[in-house]
Amino acid sequence: MHPIWRSLPLILLLMLLTRSGALYAEQTQIIAHPGVPVSYLSFQQLKAIFTSKQSVWPTGERISLFVLPASHPLQKAFCAEQMRLYCYQLERSWQRLLYSGFGTPPQQVEDERQLVQKVASTPGAIGFARKDYVDTQIKIIRVR
Incomplete structure (x- = not known):
């Protein structure tokens, strides 16, 4: 058996995982x-x-930023697709502001449902969520 055939299941799995991550971010x-x-x-x-x-x-209203943990698949997809950064790069920028005294890191929540609730109930708040979690209490911000 040719070596490429032995690695075919792994290649197919990687292709599937890569595509599902892209679909996750597209939403x-x-x-x-x-x-x-x-x-x-x-x-x-x-x-x-x-x-x-x-x-x-x-x-002049203060922005309240809400995010998910860096290990959350949606946080990873958001960083890659929307921000064009790795999650660690984004976290590093928050730590730099915190340690320099010029800013505060965003508020981290456990899951998307909590993120949507926090954004809906906090004036000036912004975050991100999949389309499935968005309801009429939330404003959608378009990126040009």
Whole structure:
């Protein structure tokens, strides 16, 4: 038997896992509290908000950022697809701001359901969730 045939199951499994991660990310939406004054963000604005470099909305209201643990599949997909970063790079930027005294890291929640609840109930809040978890109490923010 040719060696390539022995590794075929592994190759197929890796292809399936890679594709399912992409599907997971394609369903991700940026969500915000209904009172947030924007409906669209540029990629640069999104990155500034999620790296805690932008801490207030254009109206001066403080931004409350909610995220999932770095090990959560949706957090990994969000970092890769939306932020174009590895999760450790994002966490490193939060730690740098915290230790320098110029910012605070985002509030981490256990799961998507809790993230959506926190965003819906916290003025100025932003986060992300799969389309399945988004309800009418949440504002969808489009990224241009």
